[in-house]
Amino acid sequence: MNKMLKKWFPIFLIPTLVAFFIGFIVPFFMGLYLSFCEYATIESPDFVGFANYARIFTADSQFWYSLGFTALFTAVSVVVINVAAFAVALGLTRNIRGTNLFRTVFFMPNLIGGIVLGYIWKMIINYGVLIPLFGKDLSYSSTYGFWGLVVVLAWQQIGYMMIIYISGLQSVPEEVTEAAKIDGAGRWQTLRRVILPMVMPSVTICTFLSLTNSFKLFDQNLALTDGKPGRLTEMLALCIRNTYGTTPKSHGTAQAMAVIFFIIVAVIALLQLRSTRSKEVQQ
Numbered sequence: 709m710n711k712m713l714k715k716w717f718p719i720f721l722i723p724t725l726v727a728f729f730i731g732f733i734v735p736f737f738m739g740l741y742l743s744f745c746e747y748a749t750i751e752s753p754d755f756v757g758f759a760n761y762a763r764i765f766t767a768d769s770q771f772w773y774s775l776g777f778t779a780l781f782t783a784v785s786v787v788v789i790n791v792a793a794f795a796v797a798l799g800l801t802r803n804i805r806g807t808n809l810f811r812t813v814f815f816m817p818n819l820i821g822g823i824v825l826g827y828i829w830k831m832i833i834n835y836g837v838l839i840p841l842f843g844k845d846l847s848y849s850s851t852y853g854f855w856g857l858v859v860v861l862a863w864q865q866i867g868y869m870m871i872i873y874i875s876g877l878q879s880v881p882e883e884v885t886e887a888a889k890i891d892g893a894g895r896w897q898t899l900r901r902v903i904l905p906m907v908m909p910s911v912t913i914c915t916f917l918s919l920t921n922s923f924k925l926f927d928q929n930l931a932l933t934d935g936k937p938g939r940l941t942e943m944l945a946l947c948i949r950n951t952y953g954t955t956p957k958s959h960g961t962a963q964a965m966a967v968i969f970f971i972i973v974a975v976i977a978l979l980q981l982r983s984t985r986s987k988e989v990q991q
Contacts, residue, residue: 743964746956754956760964763957770939771965774947775972781854781943782922785861789918790911793866797873798899811874815867822864826931829860846933846941853933853941860928865921869914876910877903905987912984919980923973944969 738750743760745753764771796814800807817825833856834845846856880903888898904911926945929935935942935950942950948969952962 739963740967743960743967745963746960748956748959756960760960761968763961764964764968768951768961768965770942770947771944771951773939774942774944777850777854777941778923778925778944781857781925782919785858785865785922786915786918788858788862789865789869790914792862793869793914794873796866797870797877800870801874801877811867811870814870817864817866818868820864822927823931825860825864826928829856829863830932833859847936849937850940853936856932857925857929857941857943860932861922861925864928865918869918872910872914873907876907880906908984908987912981915980915984916977920973920977923976 742750742753744755744757746756746760747753800810820828830846846853884902884906885898888902893901924945925943926949929941929943929946930949933941935946939947939950944965948962948965951958951965953959
């Protein structure tokens with residue numbers, strides 16, 4: 709079997725590597741180069757050095773506002789999504805009736821596309837469809853828009869994270885929790901001292917996914933608020949899209965923003981992975 713794998717694995721690996729190279733590596737380095745250019749089309753870029761980056765750091769206040777708004781949104785969303793998903797997973801591993809049905813229902817919102825999801829919730833919140841109590845236009849204030857985005861992303865992501873947490877909880881050996889009960893540990897102590905350390909791999913995965921998804925949020929932001937009122941709910945991905953105007957200067961500036969965006973998300977994600985992995989324990 710090993711000989712067969714060594715002989716034939718290039719046939720299956722090479723097409724994937726070629727697709728990855730064409731679809732990711734080439735566009736990434738092309739975008740990195742274009743961030744140092746002003747261009748109307750990518751075929752005729754005009755190299756300008758660090759002018760685009762200087763423009764962002766000295767003149768573009770909207771970029772920094774959107775970065776702060778996105779960071780705050782990400783912090784709140786990560787906590788809400790993971791706490792709610794873990795609580796639901798904990799409840800659905802207690803052998804209650806209809807567990808499979810509840811898991812399916814909680815997971816279903818993740819199957820809806822972001823744009824569609826955003827417009828559905830816009831009708832529900834802005835116009836009071838199905839829930840007349842709402843009827844609050846999200847463009848009225850940045851506070852409404854902020855919490856509207858948190859609700860929509862949490863509603864979509866909780867079910868997906870729940871599945872990962874359920875997998876982690878089911879991998880905890882029963883004899884370990886039974887031993888904790890025999891030693892006199894209460895429910896809270898068992899959860900904190902036994903269960904949580906043993907499901908840290910799931911925490912690492914869910915925190916990473918919710919962190920990166922929150923930072924990169926675009927489609928729900930576009931559909932739900934479109935940055936209104938007055939670009940006060942404009943997250944970083946939408947800010948980059950709106951900056952990419954019709955002039956060569958705006959193209960280069962938006963591309964430089966995208967590079968800075970990539971660096972910020974990559975650094976934060978790596979720090980998060982290092983922090984949570986250090987708390988994992990071997991079962």
